[in-house]
Amino acid sequence: MTELALSLDLKPKLAPKTKLRLDPKTGKYVLLYPEKGLLLNPTGAAILKLCDGEHSLSAIVATLAVEFRSEPLALQGEVLAFVLALFDRGLLRVAP
Amino acid sequence: MSSEQRLYTLIAELTYLCPLRCVYCSNPTNLAAHPDRLSTADWLRVFQQAAELGALQLNLSGGEPLLRRDLAELVAGAHALDFYSNLITSGVPLTRERLASLKEAGLSSVQVSIQDSVASESDRIAGRESFQQKLEVARWVKELDLPLTLNVVLHRQNLGRIAEIIALAENLQVDRLELANAQYMAWALENRSALLPTQAQLDAAREIARAAKERLKGKMEVLFVLPDYYSDRPKACMGGWGRHYLLISPDGLALPCHLAHTLPGLSFDNVQERSLADIWQNSTAFAAFRGEAWMPEPCKSCERRAVDFGGCRCQAYHLTGEASAIDPACSLSPKHGLITEARAQAQQSSLIPLGLRYREIRR
Numbered sequence: 001m002t003e004l005a006l007s008l009d010l011k012p013k014l015a016p017k018t019k020l021r022l023d024p025k026t027g028k029y030v031l032l033y034p035e036k037g038l039l040l041n042p043t044g045a046a047i048l049k050l051c052d053g054e055h056s057l058s059a060i061v062a063t064l065a066v067e068f069r070s071e072p073l074a075l076q077g078e079v080l081a082f083v084l085a086l087f088d089r090g091l092l093r094v095a096p
Numbered sequence: 097m098s099s100e101q102r103l104y105t106l107i108a109e110l111t112y113l114c115p116l117r118c119v120y121c122s123n124p125t126n127l128a129a130h131p132d133r134l135s136t137a138d139w140l141r142v143f144q145q146a147a148e149l150g151a152l153q154l155n156l157s158g159g160e161p162l163l164r165r166d167l168a169e170l171v172a173g174a175h176a177l178d179f180y181s182n183l184i185t186s187g188v189p190l191t192r193e194r195l196a197s198l199k200e201a202g203l204s205s206v207q208v209s210i211q212d213s214v215a216s217e218s219d220r221i222a223g224r225e226s227f228q229q230k231l232e233v234a235r236w237v238k239e240l241d242l243p244l245t246l247n248v249v250l251h252r253q254n255l256g257r258i259a260e261i262i263a264l265a266e267n268l269q270v271d272r273l274e275l276a277n278a279q280y281m282a283w284a285l286e287n288r289s290a291l292l293p294t295q296a297q298l299d300a301a302r303e304i305a306r307a308a309k310e311r312l313k314g315k316m317e318v319l320f321v322l323p324d325y326y327s328d329r330p331k332a333c334m335g336g337w338g339r340h341y342l343l344i345s346p347d348g349l350a351l352p353c354h355l356a357h358t359l360p361g362l363s364f365d366n367v368q369e370r371s372l373a374d375i376w377q378n379s380t381a382f383a384a385f386r387g388e389a390w391m392p393e394p395c396k397s398c399e400r401r402a403v404d405f406g407g408c409r410c411q412a413y414h415l416t417g418e419a420s421a422i423d424p425a426c427s428l429s430p431k432h433g434l435i436t437e438a439r440a441q442a443q444q445s446s447l448i449p450l451g452l453r454y455r456e457i458r459r
Contacts, residue, residue, distance in 0.1 A: 017205060017243030017271050019180050025102065025150040032152055032180035034205045034245050034272055037104065087314050090271065 008061070011095040012083055013053030018091050020048055033091060043068065047082055053095030057083065101386070103376060105153040106146040106179075107343040108139065109354075110170070114160040115188045117223030117454040118211065120249050120284035120291060122354050123159060128457050130357070133347040136166040138368060140173040142344055145372035147177040151342070154179040159346065160186055168194075168201045175202025182207055184247070187233030188226050195236050206237045207245040207274070212253075213260035221253070223454040234268045245272040250301065251284075251291035252442065258301040262308045262318070270316055275305055277323035280438075281355055281410055283455050290449050292442045298326055325435050329400065330407025330423035337385035337409060342376060350375045352382060355410040359419045385409050390420055394428050 014020060019032040029045035031038045040048065046067055050060045061079050065072040086092040112127045124130070134142070143154065154174045161167060162185055174181040183198065184207045195206075210230050211221035218227040237244040246265045250258070258275065265273040277298075278284045278291055293301075305320035312318055324331045334341045338352045348366040349357055357364055362381040376382060384390065388401060395406045407423025415424045415434050422429040441447050 015243075015271075016241060019204060021152075021178055023150070023152065030152060032204075034180075034182055034207065034243060035105070035153060035155070037152055037180075090314050090317050 008058035009056050011053050011056050012051045012060075012087070012092045013095045014048065014051050015091050015093050020045075031091065038091075043078065044082060047079055048086075051083075051092060053093075101339050103146065103149045103151045103342055104340045105155060105342075106143070106151045107155045107157055107341060107354075108142070108161075108170075109157050109159060109343060109345055110139070110161045110164045110167070111159040111346045113163050114158060114186065114455070115163075115224060116160070116186050116226060117456065118249075118283070119221055119223070119287045119452045119454055120251065120278040121455040122279065122282055122284070123455070124355055124358050125282055125286065126358075126458065127455075128459050130345050130347040130349070132164075134344075134367070136169055138348065139166075139170055142367050142372060143170075143173055143177055143179070145367075146342065147179065149342075149373055149376055152180060154181045155184055156181060157184040160188065162186075162188070162190055162194075168197050171198050171201040171203045180204045182245075185209070185233075186222070186226065187230045188224075190229075190233055190236075192236045192240075195233070195242075196240055199240050199242055203242065205243040205245065207247050208234050208237065209247040209249070210234075210261075210264075211249070213257050213264045217254065217257075221452075231268070234270070238269055243271045244268070245274055246270045247274045247276070250275055250277045250293075252293035252297060252448075253291065255293050255297045255301045258304050262304070266312070266316065272317040272319070274319045274321075275301075276319070276321035280323065280325060281408075281414060282358075283453070285414060286453050288438060289441060289447065290452055292325060292438055293323075294442050295326060295439070298322065324408070324411075324423075324425040325439060327425065328427040330404045330411075330425045332404045333408035333411075333423075336405035338376070338382040339386070339405070342372070350379070350382075352385075353408075353410065356381070358410060359413050361419070385420075392420065392422055395422055398428070 017033050023030045029040045046064055050063060061072050061076050064075050111132045112123050112130055171181055181204045183203055187208045208230055211218040215227040219225045248261055280288045302320060305318060309318040334353045343351045348368050349364045350367055351357055351364055362384055364381045365375045365379050388396060391406050395401055407425060409419050412421040412423050413419040416431045424431040424434045
């Protein structure tokens with residue numbers, strides 16, 4: 001997947017086996033997939049809500065920079081690492 | 097997910113009935129003592145109560161859940177509660193049309209079992225001709241764009257074909273392949289000497305699975321679960337007694353695991369008489385092996401006590417006769433010889449029985 005990370009034009013999309021929802025017990029978002037779940041921090045949740053196959057990675061970084069009042073360059077590393085880890089687990093796909 | 101006591105998964109064992117007779121079935125051997133007693137309304141109420149307790153995942157399991165004629169209604173109920181619902185099935189009996197209706201009702205994912213990569217062997221272990229139907233069901237799952245897990249229980253009679261099993265999974269474009277060694281409990285315990293593999297078999301299979309996992313990263317999730325007979329440390333059974341899982345038997349017992357109702361001296365509550373929240377929070381049976389107070393030494397002071405939670409209570413009972421004993425899978429157990437003797441026996445092919453004891457209804 002590393003070669004894909006090089007392109008900020010890439011449009012990630014949540015894999016069909018996932019379900020993103022709010023966990024009422026913690027107020028946090030969870031990403032559910034067969035027999036497992038990831039409890040997300042606010043950044044993770046904000047990223048995944050934008051992984052709809054419409055937003056490119058650069059657009060996601062830009063949107064998050066506004067939402068979290070942060071420098072895009074400072075956020076970029078965190079976004080890429082998170083997205084890569086989810087690609088490796090098969091939880092994200094690349095929109096065609 | 098976090099470590100505190102929190103219900104995440106409800107396992108609904110809708111029925112213990114099953115068209116297959118798998119020799120390692122994880123249902124209790126006294127199946128007939130737990131007939132289907134819950135109505136559609138009972139199950140829907142239990143789902144609602146589990147959701148209120150915080151459950152996010154719902155496993156629709158059995159036996160064979162497809163034998164419940166109200167399955168689509170139950171799936172729809174789960175969907176309305178925003179559950180991630182997993183149908184855990186043999187694929188028998190099923191039509192494409194019914195599967196489509198389950199998807200329509202909101203089913204999240206399907207797990208289909210096969211017993212081997214070779215039809216005759218898969219059918220022999222299942223005790224019924226079923227392999228071709230299972231492959232057909234797996235293809236329907238993909239065609240209907242549902243996430244597909246292929247479940248394969250591993251043992252000495254199929255470990256040698258793990259590469260072929262992985263190839264078959266790739267061919268079916270499976271999203272997730274679960275290669276779990278048999279847990280030697282219930283029916284698998286009765287067939288243990290015929291099923292327990294050797295260390296060499298396991299090492300070879302684990303290496304093939306590891307390579308496949310690396311090669312298929314991002315495409316197909318490959319899980320390989322070792323048997324605790326070869327790990328020298330107990331498994332964290334159910335992630336700890338009454339921590340994240342709650343299981344309902346076909347007759348309505350609320351249980352911490354698949355076989356807890358085979359333990360003596362514990363009184364499990366029925367969901368027809370008590371609310372799930374009350375059972376989860378206040379029942380004596382759920383409290384019995386929660387935390388560390390029940391633990392014997394050296395578990396109590398073991399640095400791994402928060403990793404494996406003292407292992408499997410059912411295994412402790414069924415092998416040593418005492419539910420609060422140290423899990424004999426642990427090399428620190430004085431009864432660990434029960435495990436090492438079984439391993440030694442697995443090395444001697446002259447001691448491996450040829451016959452298998454199939455799952456059956458005993459009255």
